[in-house]
Amino acid sequence: MSPLPAAAAPRRWWRLAAMTVLCALAATGLHASAASASPAVSYTNPLVNQRADAQIYKHTDGYYYFTATVPEYDRIVLRRATTLQGLSSAPETVIWRKHSSGIMGAHIWAPEIHFIDGRWYVYFAAGATNDVWAIRMYVLEGTGANPLTASWTEKGQIRTPWETFSLDASTFVASGVRYLIWAQAEPGIATNTNLYIARLANPWTITGATTRLTIPTLAWETRGYKVAEGPTVIQRNGKLFMTYSASATDANYCLGMLTATAGSNLLSASSWTKSQNPVFASNSATGQWGPGHNSFTVSEDGASDILVYHDRNYRDISGDPLNDPNRRTRLQKLYWNADGTPNFGVPIPDGAHPVRLKSYNFPDRFVRHWEYRARIDTNVTNLADSQFRIVTGLNGGGSVSLESTNFPGYFLRQRSNGEAWVDRNDGTAAFRADASFFQRAGLASSSAVSFESQTYAGRYLRHSNYLLYVQAVTDTVGRADATFVLE
Structure with a gap:
């Protein structure tokens, strides 16, 4: 796994930056992901x-x-x-x-x-x-x-x-x-x-x-x-x-x-x-x-x-x-x-080709794992750290799960404190529930995606101070934090 990047910027600074970007986009009628996003490649191997x-x-x-x-x-x-x-x-x-x-x-x-x-x-x-x-x-x-x-x-x-x-x-x-x-x-x-x-x-x-x-x-x-x-x-x-x-x-x-x-x-x-x-x-x-x-x-x-x-x-x-x-x-x-x-x-x-999840409001950052903790990061040279297969949800019911590419059998899941980690599937019902999400149209852009917890309605996979959590989303910045572009 790649070295931990420099410390994240203070929450207040990047919230203000995100609001500035979103307001500017709203004024022009554009979404942050619309102009340059490359759609996810979807193939099956072999x-x-x-x-x-x-x-x-x-x-x-x-x-x-x-x-x-x-x-x-x-x-x-x-x-x-x-x-x-x-x-x-x-x-x-x-x-x-x-x-x-x-x-x-x-x-x-x-x-x-x-x-x-x-x-x-x-x-x-x-x-x-x-x-x-x-x-x-x-x-x-x-x-x-x-x-x-x-x-x-x-x-x-x-x-x-x-x-x-x-x-x-x-x-x-x-x-x-x-x-x-x-x-x-x-x-x-x-x-x-x-x-x-x-x-x-x-x-x-x-x-x-x-x-x-x-x-x-x-x-x-x-x-x-x-x-x-x-x-x-x-x-x-x-x-x-x-x-x-x-x-x-x-x-x-x-x-x-x-x-x-x-x-x-x-x-x-x-x-x-x-x-x-x-x-x-x-x-x-x-x-x-x-x-x-x-x-x-x-x-x-x-x-x-x-x-x-x-x-x-x-x-x-x-x-x-x-x-x-x-x-x-x-x-x-x-x-x-x-x-x-x-x-x-x-x-x-x-099997199914993996994708990368690019942050909607920080388009130079991708969801990745570092020592199993999920975060968003720039310039992920160890590419597989930021690649996930979107597979049928471990808990069924129309859900999906996100499986690590370089650690097959490990899935993005919420722990009891709401932190998102890439953990090994231990086969328990609790793990299956914690690692299952509903893939929704993006909360900040319908051309992107958001992932809502199957267990806790209204809680979404989102970043805060560049770390990933599963949390409730209540404001404009939160909706942007919980929106990702598939690449």
């Missing part, structure tokens, strides 16, 4: 079972296109839907199958789909029937509005400076230039794969210099195997963030990140800075193991970035992890720190 290395591409036609590695390693599949959750049950189409002999005849891995200059392109890796480990990168080109029914042709192998093990091609555009990034074994370097970047002359041909961006050397990059693979880029806040996967494909698998400034020379390795710790890793509390090979997409309304990745819901694997079929595609919202860097949090538990 999205698709037995699909690894997943990529989701949102196209201008309003569809999300999904592709991933299948456990048989023998074909490339696509599905589409107008919502992310809809991909879970969308029918799947095989657009290409492995060759019966020769190259592209084995280990069909990690497809990615992109729309470039009016045509569809799928990047993928494949071995050969005479050497399944002769993995190389290949490209398909598709013509037609819908890639599920497009005509596909093979554009051949992407040639790099070395005829060696290479995979996980991805592409992005920065400052008007299209780049290819990929993983490869370089002769003379004792690693399994490193990361590389080059410009593209066309979607299947690199041109000019090839740059090695990083070699796996850190402890978390070299568990089981020395691996840096599966690169992908998200561009925000004047920066490029390149995530990649490291270590063996079991519970050691995790995400690292390189960062470059927009407008810098992306073909210079010195433009990229490596994070010294993984940004996303296995989490025993949430039951998620080996998260990796991610991509990024956006929510349906475009307001939220979405992290797409695979993992398993168990740690121990019998035999080679590549022969275990149970990597699942998952989604979760990607948050952003105050300094403009991404905050991945932890792999969330299976």
Whole structure:
């Protein structure tokens, strides 16, 4: 858990500040949460079972296109839907199958789909029937509005400076230039794969210099195997963030990140800075193991970035992890720190996606727990401290309960003195009642929410001196204190 922040401001000061804000908003006819609130992302994990290395591409036609590695390693599949959750049950189409002999005849891995200059392109890796480990990168080109029914042709192998093990091609555009990034074994370097970047002359041909961006050397990059693979880029806040996967494909698998400034020379390795710790890793509390090979997409309304990745819901694997079929595609919202860097949090538990509760009258503060005490706080870098699943109320009767993300089985509840804590469910009737609330329209704004105690009518979850209580609400400031925006 994160350190306790500086002491809260005196109650009198922030009551006056809140009244000033509310009066100003009333004068303009606006609500504090209306202008900038991003609606809560609501998805259920896992999205698709037995699909690894997943990529989701949102196209201008309003569809999300999904592709991933299948456990048989023998074909490339696509599905589409107008919502992310809809991909879970969308029918799947095989657009290409492995060759019966020769190259592209084995280990069909990690497809990615992109729309470039009016045509569809799928990047993928494949071995050969005479050497399944002769993995190389290949490209398909598709013509037609819908890639599920497009005509596909093979554009051949992407040639790099070395005829060696290479995979996980991805592409992005920065400052008007299209780049290819990929993983490869370089002769003379004792690693399994490193990361590389080059410009593209066309979607299947690199041109000019090839740059090695990083070699796996850190402890978390070299568990089981020395691996840096599966690169992908998200561009925000004047920066490029390149995530990649490291270590063996079991519970050691995790995400690292390189960062470059927009407008810098992306073909210079010195433009990229490596994070010294993984940004996303296995989490025993949430039951998620080996998260990796991610991509990024956006929510349906475009307001939220979405992290797409695979993992398993168990740690121990019998035999080679590549022969275990149970990597699942998952989604979760990607948050952003105050300094403009991404905050991945932890792999969330299976089931409903958690939310954050943003204070209505202090919109830079979120409900979080600190040593189990509930409060509102700014800049919560330990993201999962401020994430809660809104689940069916422990006490039933149409109520809801708020379950901690990083402490599953712990719920936001009122203690006998009215203080709100995140406590472990002890199974008693008293706990079930204390942890159950009715979710109401926000007392200060109908576009937000408030949580009324199921046991004590008229008492609401609210903050006072930045600490959370379950108390009666009797005035304008109290209504604002008891109102939250779901994000």
